[in-house]
Amino acid sequence: MLKKKDSFDLFRLKRRVAKKILGQEVYFTSPEDLILSKLVWYQKTASSRHLEDAESILKVSGKKLDTKYLKQWAEELGVLEILNEYLE
Numbered sequence: 001m002l003k004k005k006d007s008f009d010l011f012r013l014k015r016r017v018a019k020k021i022l023g024q025e026v027y028f029t030s031p032e033d034l035i036l037s038k039l040v041w042y043q044k045t046a047s048s049r050h051l052e053d054a055e056s057i058l059k060v061s062g063k064k065l066d067t068k069y070l071k072q073w074a075e076e077l078g079v080l081e082i083l084n085e086y087l088e
Contacts, residue, residue, distance in 0.1 A: 008036070008073060031061040032070050039079035051082075058086055 012033040018025050029037070035054045042050035058065070067087065074080040 008033075008077060011073070012037075031057050031064070032066055032073075035065075035070065035083070036073050036077060036079065039074065039082050040077055042082065043079055055086055 012029060015030045015033060016027040017030050018027055020026075035057050038050040038054040038057070041047070042054070070083060070087075071080060074083040
């Protein structure tokens with residue numbers, strides 16, 4: 001679901017991940033895009049819950065993550081400093 005038509009939302013839609021659930025194809029946001037969204041929401045709300053969620057996704061997905069993509073978009077979205085704290 002797109003709430004606004006910005007370039008991040010368009011990329012996020014293109015990168016969605018399809019999974020079969022009960023024989024139906026269901027689409028999910030990629031782990032990278034979910035992390036970025038959580039960091040943006042943290043920046044807007046200062047709710048630590050978003051940071052906890054982002055940290056959990058980082059731990060679970062680990063080396064499977066596309067860190068180049070993450071850093072590129074984090075810089076564009078203004079959350080690179082926060083991301084770098086969790087990547088180190």
